[in-house]
Amino acid sequence: QLIFGLLTAFLAATTAVARKNSGKTPASNDTSLNRPLIHFTPEKGWMNDPNGLFYDNVTDLWHMYYQFNPNDTVWGQPLYWGHATSKNLTTWTHENIAIGPDSDDAGVFSGSIVIDYNNTSNFFNSSINPGQRVVAFYTYNTAESQTQYVAYSLDGGYTFTKYSGNPVLNLNSTQFRDPKVFWHDETEKWIMVLALSQEYKVQIYSSENLKEWELQSNFSHHGILGYQYECPGLSKIPIVKSSDSSLNSSNSTSPDYKWVMFLSINPGAPQGGSFTQYFIGDFDGKNFTADDHQTRFLDFGKDYYAFQAFDNTPNNDVLGVAWASNWEYGGFVPTSPWRSSMSLIRNFTLQEYHPNGEATELNLFSQPVIDHDVLNANHTIHKGNLTIGSGKNVTFDFHNSATGLVELNVTFKVNTSSIRPHDFVDLSFYLRGASDPHEYLRLGYENTAPAFFLDRGNSKVNFVSSNPFYTDKTSVNFLPYSTELNTYKIYAIADRNILEVYLNDGLAVSTNTFFFTEGNHIGSIDVIAGIDGVYELVDFEVKQLSV
Numbered sequence: 001q002l003i004f005g006l007l008t009a010f011l012a013a014t015t016a017v018a019r020k021n022s023g024k025t026p027a028s029n030d031t032s033l034n035r036p037l038i039h040f041t042p043e044k045g046w047m048n049d050p051n052g053l054f055y056d057n058v059t060d061l062w063h064m065y066y067q068f069n070p071n072d073t074v075w076g077q078p079l080y081w082g083h084a085t086s087k088n089l090t091t092w093t094h095e096n097i098a099i100g101p102d103s104d105d106a107g108v109f110s111g112s113i114v115i116d117y118n119n120t121s122n123f124f125n126s127s128i129n130p131g132q133r134v135v136a137f138y139t140y141n142t143a144e145s146q147t148q149y150v151a152y153s154l155d156g157g158y159t160f161t162k163y164s165g166n167p168v169l170n171l172n173s174t175q176f177r178d179p180k181v182f183w184h185d186e187t188e189k190w191i192m193v194l195a196l197s198q199e200y201k202v203q204i205y206s207s208e209n210l211k212e213w214e215l216q217s218n219f220s221h222h223g224i225l226g227y228q229y230e231c232p233g234l235s236k237i238p239i240v241k242s243s244d245s246s247l248n249s250s251n252s253t254s255p256d257y258k259w260v261m262f263l264s265i266n267p268g269a270p271q272g273g274s275f276t277q278y279f280i281g282d283f284d285g286k287n288f289t290a291d292d293h294q295t296r297f298l299d300f301g302k303d304y305y306a307f308q309a310f311d312n313t314p315n316n317d318v319l320g321v322a323w324a325s326n327w328e329y330g331g332f333v334p335t336s337p338w339r340s341s342m343s344l345i346r347n348f349t350l351q352e353y354h355p356n357g358e359a360t361e362l363n364l365f366s367q368p369v370i371d372h373d374v375l376n377a378n379h380t381i382h383k384g385n386l387t388i389g390s391g392k393n394v395t396f397d398f399h400n401s402a403t404g405l406v407e408l409n410v411t412f413k414v415n416t417s418s419i420r421p422h423d424f425v426d427l428s429f430y431l432r433g434a435s436d437p438h439e440y441l442r443l444g445y446e447n448t449a450p451a452f453f454l455d456r457g458n459s460k461v462n463f464v465s466s467n468p469f470y471t472d473k474t475s476v477n478f479l480p481y482s483t484e485l486n487t488y489k490i491y492a493i494a495d496r497n498i499l500e501v502y503l504n505d506g507l508a509v510s511t512n513t514f515f516f517t518e519g520n521h522i523g524s525i526d527v528i529a530g531i532d533g534v535y536e537l538v539d540f541e542v543k544q545l546s547v
């Protein structure tokens with residue numbers, strides 16, 4: 001009787017321990033299995049805008065701060081600057097909270113960081129390495145006002161001291177925020193751009209010491225106005241030769257760079273909610289002048305907002321990151337104990353392209369920054385010259401150990417001679433869940449439109465079907481990468497609950513979150529054409545990666 005009793009007690013104890021330690025049986029609403037592997041997420045709590053992005057060339061370390069509410073999975077105050085670091089812009093290390101408000105009903109809102117090499121601020125003495133003279137700018141938000149604060153770090157960006165002379169900018173406004181500061185070589189001045197949000201003004205200030213700021217101009221009423229301007233940025237971006245040799249204008253007088261003004265709008269985006277637009281032009285230290293009246297989208301997806309470029313990058317490369325969510329539903333997405341991720345870091349250049357058969361325009365091209373050396377490719381399929389019939393071609397099946405991190409790299413060719421004008425002629429890639437293939441992403445191209453499309457609505461998760469703002473289908477016009485060969489390029493990376501798609505080497509990009517049942521990671525891809533003999537996969541590679 002005694003032995004039986006002891007045995008029963010022992011079994012009960014081990015079962016309890018097993019359940020607690022397995023980690024695979026999530027607590028009530030813990031969706032950790034769906035947490036992205038290489039898109040940054042806070043360990044817990046709510047995140048939005050990226051802030052204070054800079055590269056420390058003394059320690060070869062990248063720093064990213066972010067809008068952080070550690071106390072809930074929705075936006076709220078007290079609001080902090082959360083902090084993470086990376087050696088490779090692919091995997092991130094969580095650091096301690098960097099800057100906090102002085103009271104619980106205030107917020108350290110969005111802002112930026114510069115490296116004050118020459119100690120123009122006089123915050124530093126010679127003991128601080130010039131490459132680590134970190135100065136942060138942010139909006140201090142209270143119910144009464146939004147004013148601009150400065151803080152400096154004596155330990156390379158982990159802890160900060162608030163400048164005793166704060167605020168350095170105060171317009172007695174509750175809608176004045178998001179300072180992005182950079183050094184303007186040509187005039188040897190610091191420049192700050194920030195939003196007088198509901199007057200639709202990007203205000204441009206200059207300073208010699210990072211403390212006293214003089215208004216130079218307003219960039220106002222450009223682009224989609226929506227409800228308010230937020231998170232502006234101004235970067236000098238190199239013009240590089242297009243991959244299409246017919247495009248490289250021979251006149252050597254064309255400059256090798258242009259200035260680009262980034263500007264976020266929320267709410268009021270054309271696709272609904274939040275989006276980031278940009279303008280190409282010139283900056284002389286006082287005025288930013290757009291070259292034309294075009295409103296350009298930085299990303300055609302639903303989840304790419306509050307973009308910010310890094311400061312102090314090697315070779316002045318233009319690298320940046322956006323919050324991969326949308327204010328109109330970001331507070332309701334079914335993840336726990338965290339909400340939202342950042343996009344991948346992207347490298348930006350300007351290139352010429354043909355938007356149609358006659359015009360030539362300049363556009364930003366985005367390249368994802370992924371250090372594959374820190375990832376394992378534990379399954380690769382590489383095929384070429386595959387003509388796709390209307391039958392089903394399973395091209396990638398790794399359902400028995402899906403990691404959820406999948407790269408798709410496709411060049412396809414369209415044989416238009418066999419297309420009747422009213423046919424719906426699609427080439428579709430179905431990225432299916434490993435444990436339930438009825439949950440899938442469908443992306444592809446349709447030649448009559450012609451456009452790229454994405455359908456992220458095929459899921460059994462209630463949020464996906466019930467939230468009216470979580471629009472599930474999106475598209476963007478998509479012309480040949482090479483006109484003479486009539487070929488197109490799609491690069492897509494799916495990372496558990498976020499999909500980034502780069503068309504024609506980054507001429508157009510679309511970032512969208514998606515939500516499948518817990519643990520139902522992408523494990524197979526079907527490639528199906530709506531018609532025989534029109535589409536050929538010139539080159540097709542699928543890789544499953546793990547960290």
Ligand SMILES: OC[C@H](O)[C@H](O)CO[C@]1(CO)O[C@H](CO)[C@@H](O)[C@@H]1O
Pocket residue numbers: 048049067079109110111139177178230231266306327
């Ligand atoms: O008053 C802030 C308002 O809720 C905006 O829509 C969110 O604002 C942004 C944009 O997402 O987030 C920050 C605050 O967390 C703020 O600095 C920035 O303008």
